[in-house]
Amino acid sequence: MEKKKKKKTIPPHKLFRFATATDWLLITVAILASCASGAVLPVSAIVFGQYLRTVATSLENINTMLDNVLPLIYVMAYMGMGLFISGYLAQTCWIISGESQTRRIRFKYLHSVLRQDIAWFDKAEQGSLTTRLTSDMQLIQDGISEKLGLVIVCFAQLLTGFITALVVNWKLALVTLAATPMTIVAAVIMGVYVSKYTQQSQDAYAFAGAIAEQAFSGIRTVFAFNMQSSFLQRYNDRLVAARNNGYKRGLAFGVGIGVQIMFFFGVYGLAFWYGSRLVFDGSLDGPTIVVVLECIMIGSSGIMTVASHLNAVINACAAATSVFAVIDRVPEIDPDANKDVTIKQLQGDIEFKHVEFQYPSRPDLTIFKDFGLSIRHGQTVALVGASGSGKSTTAQLLQRFYDVTKGQILLDGQDIQSLHLGWLREQIGVVSQEPVLFNLSIRQNILLGSTTPVTEQQIIDTCKIANCHEFISALSHGYDTIVGENATMLSGGQKQRIAIARAILKNPAILLLDEATSALDTRSERIVQAALDAASVNRTTIVIAHRLSTIQNADKIVVMQQGDIVEQGTHAELLALNGAYKSLVDKQQIGEQGSATDVKRSDQVESNPSQTTVDNPCSLTNDEKFNVDMEKKAAQLNDAALTGYDLERQRQKEEAKTLGTERAPLMRLFKECKDEKWLLLAGFFGAALYGVPYAIFGYFFGQAVVQLTIDVNPNIGPFEGVNLYAFLYLIVGIIILLVSILKYTCFEIAGEKYTKKLRYKLFNAYLKQEVAYYDEPQHSTGALTAKLATDCKLINDMITKALGEIIQILALAVVGMTMAFYFCWQLGLVALCMSPFILAGGYVDSTLEYGFSNDTKDAYANAGEIASEAIRGIRTVASLNQQAYFEAQFRQATEQSHKLTLRKACLTSIGYAVYQSNYVFNEAVCLYAGTHFVINGWTTFNDFFNALMIMALAFSGLGTSIPQLKTFARSKVAAISIFNILDRKPRIDPDLEGVEPKGLSGQVDFTDVAFHYPSRPDIPIFRGNFDLHCLPGKTVALVGHSGNGKSTVISMLERWYDPQAGKVAVDGYKVETMTLGYLRSQMALVGQEPVLFDLSIKENIMLGSDTDLDLDDIKLACQQANIYNFVESLADGFDTLVGERGSQLSGGQKQRIAIARALVRKPKILLLDEATSALDSESEKLVQEALDQVIENGDRTTITIAHRLSTIKNADLICVIDGGKIQEQGTHAELLAFGGLYAELVRQQMLEIA
Template sequence: ENNKKDKKKKKEKKEKEPTILPHKLFRYATKWDLLAVVVAALGSLGIGILQPLSIIMFGDFLADFGSSMSNPDELLDNSIDIILVFVYIGTAALVGGYITHALWVLSGENQARRIRKLYVHSILRQDMTWFDKAEEGSLTTRLATDVQMIQEGISEKLGSLFQMTSLFVSGFVISFVKGWHIAVVILATVPIMGLLASSVGFYYSKLTENAQNSYAQAGSIAEQVFAGIRTVYAFSLQDRFSRRYDQELDKACATGTKRGVVMGIQLGLFMFVMFATYGLSFWYGGKLVAEGTMTGDKVMIAFFAMLMGTQAFQSVPLNLSALASACGAAYRIFEIIDRVPEIDPDSKDGIQEGTLVGDIEFRGVDFSYPTRPDIPVLKDFSVQIQAGQSIALVGSSGSGKSTTVQLLQRFYDALQGQVLIDGKDIKDYNVQWLRNQIGVVSQEPVLFNMSVRKNLMLGATDDVTEEQLIEACKKANCHSFISQLPNGYDTPVGQQGGMLSGGQKQRIAIARAILKNPSILLLDEATSALDTKSERIVQQALDAASVNRTTLMIAHRLSTIRNADLILVMQQGQVVEQGNHNELLEKNGVYAELVQKQLIALEQEDNKSDDTTLDDDDKIPSRMLERDSIISGDDIDEKEEIIINMTKRLSIASSLDGVGIERRKEIEQELKWKTTKTPFYKVLKEMRPEWPLIGLGIVGGMLAGSSFPVSSLLIGMSVTNMIDPTVENIRPGPMEGANLYAFLFVIVGLVALVGMSLQVSSFEVAGELYTRRLRSRMFQAFMKQEVAFFDVETNNTGALTSMLALDAKNVNEIIAKIVGELTNITSTAITGFVIAFVYNWILTLIVIACVPFLIVGAAYETKVELAFEDDTKKASIQTGEVAGEAIKAIRTVASLTKQEYFEKKYDKAGLRPHKLAHRKAYLGSIGYAINQGVIMYLYAVTFYASIRLLGIGKITFEEMMVTLMSVMITCFGIGRSAALASGIAKAKYSALSAFELLERQPSIDPDLEGIEPNTVQGHVEFQNVNFRYPARPDVPIFRGEFNLEGMAGKTIALVGASGCGKSTTIGLLQRWYDSLSGTVRLDEHNVQTYSLNNLRSHMALVSQEPTLFDMTITDNIRFGISDMINVTQEDIVKACTAANIHRFISSLPDGYDTRVGDKGSQLSGGQKQRIAIARALIRKPKVLLLDEATSALDSESEKLVQAAIDNVIQEGGRTTITIAHRLSTIQNADLICVIDKGKVVEQGSHWELLKLEGLYSTLVREQSLNTN
């Protein structure tokens, strides 16, 4: 119900939402751009005037022709000047057309680039309150689509609007001057056309805006899916997200369908009014000539000037709708650009001198998050911290610990009270300067899709030497693993650091913070993702880094904060205890209780000793492995074999993952060019459901297309009737002469009404239906790909979202515009040439000999568009990726004060598409210019030939008129094909790209049939597993010696150093990846023999960084179980109670209907984790996979959740595989496996492994909280 209210409010707001005035589109134009726009506008106006001027020359020629028909030599002398004027007009159109078109494209591109930069700049400077309410997915989608709309509205389409308006106005003026009687008759129909244009234009832009909003929502859904693809696969959510995506597509499709029908009917009515006007004009003109009021040539000039004017007016609505769409898009974009955030990192105001001392004070602070103002997070929170102290905050999840970190960075401002640093309110400091003084390591570290080195350098405020960089990494215990990466510090980390384990990412983030050398260090669960050994070393590094600087630590793992100068225990936004570790233990209060819960017993308790003796040896030897290291070394033959095996399994495209990037690009290009000839045929083949619509559209296109040459026949006859001296000027009978022609014009108008309405409506609707289906299929195809596909650098979230947004839209051009227009143009050409050949084949052949010059222009323009389209598209996608990545990680960007860095990176990425657009402008304008100028040369040749043919008696006046009219209108139609060039190019590459995806066979195919048992026992086994990640084939994870067996119903815990392959076991068991050799079994079956959905249905995953989706808590938890199974609210509450989150959810104003925000941004880490656990528990899995499932929980929550998980396990028949760095969570496991260097080196129960006095025993002692 709340969602409905929100939608209603949004709808009301949307209806009131204004667009901007057209002149404001140019607010970001430089003086050069404005000069270019002015010159281009004048050029477009000039080119528009040239065509009606040519009509005056044509009229003069016809007058001479009529009066001098008996004397061809005199006719040639009289007409030669007129013929030369056509040559001059053609030359002016050629030169002017080139300059004008180039200037429009260049100025539009320059402004669009500036708008993109400003938009990205403005988004990156916004405060977190704004981001909490905005949808990140739609922000990046708008960057791709809305700015493109603005660009279209201020470049060629605006030029076309000027040209057509000029042609329209000049045509009307000439018509009035030469024959106002005819002009008045035609003018009477203009209000009808104007009303049609304006009303439909407004409605059209409104529908366009609604469709864009629905596509933005769909883009947001797609972005969430691609960012959380492992969670989507783990819970088999593909169908559910497909349905949600399809719902948004359905809305857009419904709107687009309406838009197509409206446009078709409008253009049909437009053509009917136009042809009816022709009939009325010639009927009235014939009457005036018969009465002697006007001469035939003046009627002809007045009529043709009006004809050109009305034809120009016909294209005005389309160009106006482009302008209206640009204004609507600009309103949304400029609104964001203009928004000045309350906490503005761009502001130069505030103190920014020297460095901070580091005294911190929270004085009576009250705070609630703006998206949830009813829920207080901090209440009268007061704390004083002295410079150089290390302070630890502990307490239950959601108690407000992380909020203090956000307030200190000024992501938000306190509602009441003050936050002071060095005795000054932090509002008095300059925002960027303040954040530069603060180093942050957060619970879920964000790395960017660039090299390790570049990620580290983001922490550096000054130039840092290689030695300092390595020193920081050594302190953070990450130098050794970085050195082992294929390219060392220059190895890309992948999207969201996906090529690294959680612990490796965390250590790089810590090194980045150390490089910053801040006055205040904020550690929000900084070591939560580290194994014990790394944690101890990193903790020492952090302790060292904390010397002489104020350090605020948030930790659930209390072993990490025992040395803190002051520990603050928080509950419900207030401090309930404070003191150092020993003082708080002596108080025996809340803190002492938390410590007690985290203690690991090192000695066997008396009551357990009988149960845990090693008499159970019949089971242990088969599982116990010796603790020795494996021989490292890369066997080249083995590596080659791996690549060969991979190539066998992967499709062509995916097998390129390990190949050099340059070679990969070449192969991709070769693959594309091999299929270049097929996409249009394929598209039509795929459109079988729309064939009836396409059939109607083709019939409509043929009718509409043929109406022009048929009208040219009627025009030729009408003009002959008025000008040919051999025709008697007598009043015709009811169905003779002008009366007959007027009636036939009305019939042609009716045919055109039906034809054009059918053509445009049918193709637009067919295009919308197919586009909706193509988008849906592409989205589903993405969700069928193996996880390795998403590991490839080029297949990141931003690129895939852009591909969905743009490719389907461009393919729509094939159907909606190109096929329809080509049908229309073909029909015009065939009908026109047939009429022309019948009347005078000699003149027709002469004209046809000139037509190739027209086609050359169109062909050249197409070739230029094709040559640039693929490169431009790729470059634009890469540019979008940069922006999308920075927007998604805005908190990290703001914390590092690297907004300017990412703006420059975006600007640099945008340089290539910008240069390509410039080159395209210079080269593509040649084709446009040819199309403008050559037609005038064609007229000159035709007139000269007509005079010569008259001289040898091979032509009559009527034959010349009909042939000329037919060929002129046919050539005008062929010239129109040039406008399709860019659409054809875009559509071709988008179709290639889409089909490449749709035809790609994933190496792990979810559609392949396999065994589908209703239930499994849960026996898990890994045998001689050899594995490397496909995106990193040169880094071995398991070398064929990984063996592990977990009995059904038991709890198996995996421990080991970060990056040793613990989480890889989950990936292999879930079949995100397949092993290169060896087998992974569930029960007695190889996991590869199961159907994929069935395999995953027996498992539930809780990962280290839980992915929640931007919907309600209920929806997120329901995602844990198949939607075929009925889930009651009681079931959801039960799962949440078990996960210790029910009480918190109940305290929210909207309870279970509360939206969690993008990636769960409205919740703390612990709250997200507990909802993820509830989602797993509701699944009632036979195999429960816990990858650091309790890493984000405070001790109290962890204990309760652990107890809940233990209770679930004890229900019976459930195997649990748990990965943990915090050993207190796994001491009750049936089997603990210690993994080192790609194999299990120790295994047994907690007590068995302690007796071994080996690696596990060492880890346990390092984590002990005993103070004795």
């Protein structure tokens, strides 16, 4: 077992470990261009110093001033052009290289996840794996693309500025650099804490994403048991943890930035004081001081602005730590090991030799101690026995989902651990108890069974063998029909038959059938069983079965108990032993021996006890047709197949156009922040105060420069002239420290509080939607989980980062322009005319960013759903050996977003280059205009220079605000999307109050019901003549072939769907008039495929209950469900974690816990949809007796759906559904006597005992 190690955040250079030679070329160009961009401004300070020196010498002959300074202004303009080119190159190369690397990291991450051993998935939160593929990858991309480029620009400014200053005058430069070590220390400490809290926050969000994914993937169970509030509470607990870490991160960031800027201002004051001493004693002139100080100022501004960009790199390192840990993990069962080791001519001999095994997640529970089993090639061996006896474990060990603790498993005499894992699994075909189909066409789902090309006729022939060709052909789009997420478009029997076809198409040497026909009706089971029998010829077959009728012809039947073999032999031999197997057979007999006689005699009976007559029973195919909207015909068989994700692209484009025309709901966003209004106001105040000192700084700088260049006066007091400004610098630095803490902490707390609330409200809104909402392809589990992760983060970024920066810059711009107009209104007008160029560049950049981010968001949502499905169905993916297929699908899904990002790089970089270079261009224009104004006597040089320095800082701030507009652009579509969900009125609203009748008796009535599924409006299930009446306290059984609407009855009673016509009523009240939560609390459901959540056994049983349950109640329910002894045998008892979707339990164990979950609620209406289908004969008998006892003593109505007729023969009323209505109804004896459909079903299911 792996020990959980504390993660150590990776260093920044490790982020580039997956860069290719092309990437490094782009990165090299980007670094050089970024360095050039950063170096231009310090170098421009030299030109500016020369300008001052030229002006100072030209004041005596003012008419020559313009001619003297014009060459310098031209140089400034050329530097602006160079800055435009370098800015464009840097931005383009960073975006392209960042996108390429992140795409590669996504591929490697998914590749690594899909090749991990199953034991790793048992411990991992599968939802968190998917969340990391979305939110964490975005953080990594932010840290290795343009934001990293801005970090390098800032550091280039810093180094070039400081080096230039040292070259010009090293004494003054050293004084100004005195605070640099302290600034670096502050930055490092800040980085450590910000990284720590970011990683903890991301981990909490990943866990929250896993909780949401569990809820979405099991939404019907969540609704049936009113689990919404329980999931909301669990989700909220994780959000609180993330929020609290966000608070700490904001405080650390605010203090760190404030300390750095305080040092910066303090050193400036010291530099002006010391510089004035040098000027006064003649050591250097004023322009030299200006060059040194401006270089230091530009370099220091790099320190100030680098913080927000550096934060992206820190966050990327924190996110990459978890992502790279997964990429680097070598699975204990490595699919890449022993690639050349195969068996040339596989026979199929299997031997379990002295096997000892415990599941890695439950090392205290031994499944096998000294297990031995030999299977000769070509044999069909059936494993039977109680649930939890180790039958399915043998199948998992043979596929190497797990490795044995001791002993060996031999294939043709060779240890399977020495064989190539992929080759091994290709030799094994599997049909599991709970078949997993993917959101692909039926054809492509079947094709997943084969790793080699097959023809259309082969697919059809295989489906005929599996008895599914008939119903597939009846579908509107036939084999091109998309099955939907979790195959919700198909019935359980249809899913099972497609899974069987997939296994048969594989033509494996070894066939594993784990309850392969458990979901089939009797007729389908007989046909498919015959097909499986035929498919088993000349191949080794291991059959795990509870229905003993399916394994009578096995060459060897092995009876297992608690991990040991107690009997083995043929069917006849074991019956002759009159032991454990004979006992199982006896318990599974449908009825007394007289039943067969009753069936024969019923052929002569003409009377009909049912209330409806059998006219022309519709065939199975006539009522299984359905249509899936927006489907298209699949292309070639083995080309890129049509998938459910592809069908969304056109719809997403149309939706994107609609969203793009909507106004960003910023006012509503702020109104929703009413609980955070004081924090936001304090943040606004802090941000404004944070920006204003920079305008004042410009004034101080201008005044000091004039006094050191033009109006030099050495006879000043300690608080006069330059000395006063030096002192004020220190005061302003302290003020900025305080307002920095105020700004960053308040915005971070407000942002974290609001987005925590927003995530909660969004998750809550999703959990209020009707089931039909989840049937829509765009609302798949992966898509909804991704929206929760990414959309809310974008809103968080807008509040915590962009909002404060925008307010800060607006304050700087307003105060700066006001001061500039005060000193020199003419220059102010010139600057005002230049500002549209900056804003235009930013507008183009942010507008394009909005369009591209919207498109790429949709593309990555599709890719995320592919990955999510593969991860959720990892056992099936591994068994089919189709990891490469899903990786290819994922790669294909990201292709469009990759192309969009390359286009984005080329286009949005133009806007970036415009506003990046505008600072130098504007300075050149202002110098030219200002010189004219001074020459013409419209202003003094003193006022001109004050206005120039103030505007220079204002323009600089305006330029730095432009990237924040991108954040607003990205958050616009997120906000619209979120509010659309929050505003959506569910068709079945859980918040509407209705009647809640006391003393509910449990009478159920369906009257003249017409119904079709919302996603299939042209395919009716019930045609307006469906009637069903269940009297209080009675047991009503629904039987019939798969796909005839039996489970639909439960769906409408649970109000997952409402009928289009007719009435569904409980105790005479239409279910639509009853409070939804109350209605569902009166019912309890045990489904055919039980959904358990990654919680303890106790939590799974009590989750969602509206009554206070104690452990005694839970124990009693477990005793009734025949699971108590098993739970007590576990080391952690009722606190044992069941794993993702109950992966740590056998099918029968899961089913019995689901039954206990239903019984503990003591419902008035008990709904059993194949409740005992996963149980062995012994457990089925005990549980059925318990259910019968509960039904008799509990005064409750029971509606049960069953294919095993032995479980419903004692029902008060048995209804045979066919053709959208009840064709026969009566008791078991009455229907046998009638000799119709039911009698035929019984005849087909009789178990012959030799």
